[in-house]
Amino acid sequence: MRFWVITIFPEIVYASMISVLRKAIDRGLIDVKAINPRDFTHDRHRTVDDEPYGGGSGMVMKVEPIVSAINYVKERDPETRVILLTPRGKVFNQNIAKEYSKLPSLTFICGRYEGIDDRVSYFVDDEVSIGDFVLSGGEYAFLVIFDAVARLIPGVVGDADSIAEESFSDGLLEYPQYTRPDYFMGYGVPEVLRSGNHERIRRWRRFMRLKITFERRPDLLKNAKLTEEDRLFLEAVIRGRGYVY
Numbered sequence: 417m418r419f420w421v422i423t424i425f426p427e428i429v430y431a432s433m434i435s436v437l438r439k440a441i442d443r444g445l446i447d448v449k450a451i452n453p454r455d456f457t458h459d460r461h462r463t464v465d466d467e468p469y470g471g472g473s474g475m476v477m478k479v480e481p482i483v484s485a486i487n488y489v490k491e492r493d494p495e496t497r498v499i500l501l502t503p504r505g506k507v508f509n510q511n512i513a514k515e516y517s518k519l520p521s522l523t524f525i526c527g528r529y530e531g532i533d534d535r536v537s538y539f540v541d542d543e544v545s546i547g548d549f550v551l552s553g554g555e556y557a558f559l560v561i562f563d564a565v566a567r568l569i570p571g572v573v574g575d576a577d578s579i580a581e582e583s584f585s586d587g588l589l590e591y592p593q594y595t596r597p598d599y600f601m602g603y604g605v606p607e608v609l610r611s612g613n614h615e616r617i618r619r620w621r622r623f624m625r626l627k628i629t630f631e632r633r634p635d636l637l638k639n640a641k642l643t644e645e646d647r648l649f650l651e652a653v654i655r656g657r658g659y660v661y
Protein backbone atom coordinates (compact mmCIF):
# COMPACT_ATOMS: atom_id res chain seq x y z
CA MET A 417 0.00 0.00 0.00
CA ARG A 418 1.25 3.47 -0.86
CA PHE A 419 1.30 6.39 1.58
CA TRP A 420 2.08 9.92 0.39
CA VAL A 421 2.54 12.71 2.92
CA ILE A 422 2.41 16.36 1.92
CA THR A 423 4.43 18.12 4.61
CA ILE A 424 6.96 20.90 5.08
CA PHE A 425 8.70 18.59 7.59
CA PRO A 426 9.52 15.36 5.70
CA GLU A 427 12.14 14.55 8.34
CA ILE A 428 9.41 13.97 10.98
CA VAL A 429 7.82 11.38 8.71
CA TYR A 430 11.01 9.57 7.71
CA ALA A 431 12.50 9.61 11.24
CA SER A 432 9.42 7.81 12.54
CA MET A 433 9.69 4.81 10.19
CA ILE A 434 11.08 2.35 12.73
CA SER A 435 10.26 -1.07 14.23
CA VAL A 436 7.32 -2.97 12.67
CA LEU A 437 6.70 -0.23 10.11
CA ARG A 438 10.34 -0.11 9.01
CA LYS A 439 10.25 -3.88 8.46
CA ALA A 440 7.04 -3.57 6.44
CA ILE A 441 8.69 -0.93 4.24
CA ASP A 442 11.83 -3.04 3.80
CA ARG A 443 9.68 -6.03 2.82
CA GLY A 444 7.82 -3.95 0.22
CA LEU A 445 4.41 -4.22 1.94
CA ILE A 446 4.11 -0.46 2.31
CA ASP A 447 5.77 2.51 0.71
CA VAL A 448 5.99 5.98 2.26
CA LYS A 449 6.93 9.13 0.38
CA ALA A 450 6.97 12.65 1.77
CA ILE A 451 6.37 15.52 -0.63
CA ASN A 452 7.41 19.02 0.40
CA PRO A 453 5.11 21.87 -0.74
CA ARG A 454 8.18 24.13 -0.71
CA ASP A 455 9.32 22.28 -3.85
CA PHE A 456 6.28 23.75 -5.63
CA THR A 457 6.97 27.41 -4.80
CA HIS A 458 8.51 29.88 -7.22
CA ASP A 459 10.08 32.55 -5.00
CA ARG A 460 13.59 32.79 -3.58
CA HIS A 461 12.43 32.01 -0.02
CA ARG A 462 10.26 29.05 -1.02
CA THR A 463 7.35 30.65 0.82
CA VAL A 464 4.48 28.37 1.84
CA ASP A 465 2.59 30.70 4.22
CA ASP A 466 1.12 34.18 4.26
CA GLU A 467 -0.91 36.50 6.50
CA PRO A 468 -4.61 35.72 6.97
CA TYR A 469 -7.16 37.77 5.05
CA GLY A 470 -9.22 39.75 7.53
CA GLY A 471 -6.36 40.03 10.01
CA GLY A 472 -5.68 37.95 13.10
CA SER A 473 -2.73 36.20 14.59
CA GLY A 474 -0.42 33.67 12.95
CA MET A 475 0.11 32.63 9.36
CA VAL A 476 -1.95 30.52 6.97
CA MET A 477 -0.52 27.95 4.56
CA LYS A 478 -0.95 29.02 0.95
CA VAL A 479 -3.24 26.98 -1.27
CA GLU A 480 -1.13 26.91 -4.49
CA PRO A 481 1.90 24.89 -3.24
CA ILE A 482 -0.41 22.37 -1.54
CA VAL A 483 -2.61 21.86 -4.60
CA SER A 484 0.48 21.59 -6.83
CA ALA A 485 1.77 18.88 -4.46
CA ILE A 486 -1.58 17.05 -4.65
CA ASN A 487 -1.46 17.21 -8.46
CA TYR A 488 2.12 15.91 -8.46
CA VAL A 489 1.00 12.89 -6.43
CA LYS A 490 -2.15 12.28 -8.50
CA GLU A 491 -0.21 12.32 -11.77
CA ARG A 492 1.93 9.46 -10.41
CA ASP A 493 -0.77 7.68 -8.45
CA PRO A 494 -4.26 8.46 -9.83
CA GLU A 495 -5.95 5.95 -7.46
CA THR A 496 -4.87 7.75 -4.31
CA ARG A 497 -7.45 8.97 -1.74
CA VAL A 498 -6.55 12.48 -0.57
CA ILE A 499 -7.07 13.22 3.11
CA LEU A 500 -6.83 16.64 4.73
CA LEU A 501 -5.78 16.41 8.38
CA THR A 502 -7.76 18.97 10.33
CA PRO A 503 -9.38 19.26 13.78
CA ARG A 504 -12.71 19.85 12.05
CA GLY A 505 -12.68 16.54 10.15
CA LYS A 506 -14.59 13.36 10.99
CA VAL A 507 -12.96 11.68 13.98
CA PHE A 508 -10.68 8.79 13.06
CA ASN A 509 -11.51 5.36 14.54
CA GLN A 510 -10.87 1.66 13.96
CA ASN A 511 -13.62 1.37 11.33
CA ILE A 512 -12.01 4.12 9.25
CA ALA A 513 -8.63 2.41 9.77
CA LYS A 514 -10.13 -0.83 8.36
CA GLU A 515 -11.67 1.00 5.39
CA TYR A 516 -8.38 2.79 4.57
CA SER A 517 -6.32 -0.41 4.92
CA LYS A 518 -8.22 -1.88 1.93
CA LEU A 519 -7.29 1.00 -0.39
CA PRO A 520 -4.25 0.94 -2.67
CA SER A 521 -3.04 4.44 -1.84
CA LEU A 522 -3.60 7.32 0.60
CA THR A 523 -2.30 10.89 0.51
CA PHE A 524 -2.26 12.96 3.71
CA ILE A 525 -2.02 16.74 3.82
CA CYS A 526 -0.35 18.05 6.97
CA GLY A 527 -1.10 21.61 7.98
CA ARG A 528 1.10 23.86 10.11
CA TYR A 529 0.73 27.37 11.57
CA GLU A 530 -2.95 28.41 11.77
CA GLY A 531 -3.91 25.78 9.20
CA ILE A 532 -4.34 25.82 5.42
CA ASP A 533 -6.24 28.20 3.13
CA ASP A 534 -9.77 26.79 3.20
CA ARG A 535 -9.95 26.42 -0.59
CA VAL A 536 -7.78 23.31 -0.31
CA SER A 537 -10.96 21.47 0.71
CA TYR A 538 -12.12 21.54 -2.98
CA PHE A 539 -9.17 19.29 -3.86
CA VAL A 540 -9.47 16.56 -1.19
CA ASP A 541 -11.65 13.47 -0.73
CA ASP A 542 -11.88 13.36 3.11
CA GLU A 543 -11.24 15.64 6.06
CA VAL A 544 -10.09 13.70 9.14
CA SER A 545 -9.26 14.60 12.75
CA ILE A 546 -7.59 12.36 15.31
CA GLY A 547 -9.54 13.85 18.23
CA ASP A 548 -10.86 16.94 19.92
CA PHE A 549 -7.56 18.67 20.59
CA VAL A 550 -5.19 20.82 18.56
CA LEU A 551 -1.75 19.64 17.46
CA SER A 552 0.98 21.93 16.19
CA GLY A 553 1.17 20.00 12.93
CA GLY A 554 -0.61 17.37 10.85
CA GLU A 555 2.51 15.16 10.80
CA TYR A 556 1.61 13.77 14.24
CA ALA A 557 -1.94 13.03 13.10
CA PHE A 558 -0.54 11.31 10.01
CA LEU A 559 1.72 9.10 12.14
CA VAL A 560 -1.21 7.99 14.32
CA ILE A 561 -3.39 7.14 11.32
CA PHE A 562 -0.52 5.57 9.39
CA ASP A 563 0.36 3.24 12.27
CA ALA A 564 -3.27 2.19 12.81
CA VAL A 565 -3.85 1.55 9.08
CA ALA A 566 -0.51 -0.08 8.22
CA ARG A 567 -0.77 -2.73 10.97
CA LEU A 568 -4.06 -3.94 9.42
CA ILE A 569 -2.40 -4.69 6.08
CA PRO A 570 -1.86 -8.46 5.81
CA GLY A 571 1.72 -9.41 6.69
CA VAL A 572 2.68 -6.18 8.48
CA VAL A 573 2.02 -7.59 11.95
CA GLY A 574 3.45 -11.11 12.21
CA ASP A 575 0.57 -12.76 14.08
CA ALA A 576 -2.80 -12.10 12.38
CA ASP A 577 -4.63 -13.50 15.44
CA SER A 578 -3.24 -10.72 17.62
CA ILE A 579 -5.16 -8.21 15.50
CA ALA A 580 -8.37 -10.23 15.44
CA GLU A 581 -8.95 -9.92 19.20
CA GLU A 582 -7.62 -6.44 19.81
CA SER A 583 -9.59 -3.54 21.23
CA PHE A 584 -12.27 -2.28 18.78
CA SER A 585 -11.72 -5.21 16.38
CA ASP A 586 -15.36 -6.26 16.93
CA GLY A 587 -16.55 -3.21 18.83
CA LEU A 588 -15.24 -4.31 22.28
CA LEU A 589 -12.18 -3.41 24.34
CA GLU A 590 -9.51 -6.05 24.84
CA TYR A 591 -9.31 -8.48 27.79
CA PRO A 592 -6.50 -8.04 30.38
CA GLN A 593 -3.13 -9.58 29.44
CA TYR A 594 -0.47 -10.97 31.79
CA THR A 595 2.96 -12.52 31.55
CA ARG A 596 5.39 -13.99 34.10
CA PRO A 597 5.82 -13.82 37.11
CA ASP A 598 2.69 -15.43 38.61
CA TYR A 599 2.82 -12.98 41.55
CA PHE A 600 4.09 -9.42 41.66
CA MET A 601 4.02 -7.50 44.96
CA GLY A 602 1.01 -9.48 46.11
CA TYR A 603 -0.90 -9.21 42.82
CA GLY A 604 -1.54 -12.56 41.16
CA VAL A 605 -2.40 -13.62 37.63
CA PRO A 606 -6.02 -14.92 37.43
CA GLU A 607 -6.04 -18.64 38.11
CA VAL A 608 -8.05 -19.46 34.99
CA LEU A 609 -5.21 -18.26 32.72
CA ARG A 610 -2.86 -20.79 34.31
CA SER A 611 -5.42 -23.62 34.14
CA GLY A 612 -4.49 -24.77 30.63
CA ASN A 613 -8.23 -25.19 29.93
CA HIS A 614 -8.73 -23.45 26.58
CA GLU A 615 -12.52 -23.27 26.77
CA ARG A 616 -12.44 -21.72 30.25
CA ILE A 617 -9.82 -19.24 29.09
CA ARG A 618 -11.89 -18.32 26.02
CA ARG A 619 -14.98 -17.73 28.17
CA TRP A 620 -13.07 -15.71 30.77
CA ARG A 621 -11.53 -13.49 28.07
CA ARG A 622 -14.88 -12.89 26.41
CA PHE A 623 -16.50 -12.14 29.78
CA MET A 624 -13.71 -9.67 30.65
CA ARG A 625 -13.99 -7.91 27.28
CA LEU A 626 -17.70 -7.36 27.92
CA LYS A 627 -17.14 -6.30 31.55
CA ILE A 628 -14.38 -3.81 30.73
CA THR A 629 -16.32 -2.37 27.78
CA PHE A 630 -19.46 -2.02 29.92
CA GLU A 631 -17.54 -0.32 32.74
CA ARG A 632 -15.32 1.98 30.66
CA ARG A 633 -16.93 2.54 27.27
CA PRO A 634 -20.62 1.50 27.43
CA ASP A 635 -21.22 3.59 24.28
CA LEU A 636 -19.32 0.95 22.27
CA LEU A 637 -21.81 -1.79 23.17
CA LYS A 638 -24.50 -0.20 20.96
CA ASN A 639 -22.66 -1.28 17.80
CA ALA A 640 -20.89 -4.42 19.06
CA LYS A 641 -21.79 -7.77 17.51
CA LEU A 642 -23.07 -9.80 20.47
CA THR A 643 -23.86 -13.53 20.64
CA GLU A 644 -26.38 -15.22 22.93
CA GLU A 645 -23.50 -16.15 25.26
CA ASP A 646 -22.38 -12.49 25.29
CA ARG A 647 -25.88 -11.41 26.37
CA LEU A 648 -25.77 -13.80 29.32
CA PHE A 649 -22.31 -12.54 30.30
CA LEU A 650 -23.48 -8.94 29.99
CA GLU A 651 -26.52 -9.61 32.13
CA ALA A 652 -24.20 -11.03 34.85
CA VAL A 653 -22.02 -7.91 34.58
CA ILE A 654 -24.99 -5.53 34.74
CA ARG A 655 -26.43 -7.31 37.78
CA GLY A 656 -22.98 -7.16 39.42
CA ARG A 657 -22.86 -10.94 39.61
CA GLY A 658 -19.51 -12.65 39.64
CA TYR A 659 -18.99 -15.19 36.93
CA VAL A 660 -17.77 -18.76 37.34
CA TYR A 661 -15.84 -19.46 34.19
Ligand code: SAM
Nearest residue numbers: 501502503527530531545546550551553554557
Ligand atom coordinates in the same frame (compact mmCIF):
# COMPACT_ATOMS: atom_id res chain seq x y z
N1 SAM B 1 -6.16 26.94 13.67
C1 SAM B 1 -6.55 25.58 13.53
C2 SAM B 1 -7.86 25.35 14.28
O1 SAM B 1 -8.14 26.04 15.24
O2 SAM B 1 -8.58 24.39 13.89
C3 SAM B 1 -5.48 24.63 14.08
C4 SAM B 1 -4.27 24.55 13.25
S1 SAM B 1 -3.08 23.42 13.90
C5 SAM B 1 -2.13 24.48 14.93
C6 SAM B 1 -2.03 23.09 12.56
C7 SAM B 1 -2.31 21.80 11.80
O3 SAM B 1 -2.20 20.69 12.66
C8 SAM B 1 -3.68 21.69 11.17
O4 SAM B 1 -3.75 22.38 9.94
C9 SAM B 1 -3.84 20.19 10.99
O5 SAM B 1 -3.23 19.73 9.81
C10 SAM B 1 -3.06 19.65 12.19
N2 SAM B 1 -3.94 19.26 13.30
C11 SAM B 1 -4.09 19.89 14.48
N3 SAM B 1 -4.94 19.25 15.28
C12 SAM B 1 -5.36 18.15 14.59
C13 SAM B 1 -6.26 17.08 14.88
N4 SAM B 1 -6.92 17.02 16.03
N5 SAM B 1 -6.44 16.13 13.95
C14 SAM B 1 -5.78 16.19 12.76
N6 SAM B 1 -4.92 17.18 12.43
C15 SAM B 1 -4.72 18.14 13.33
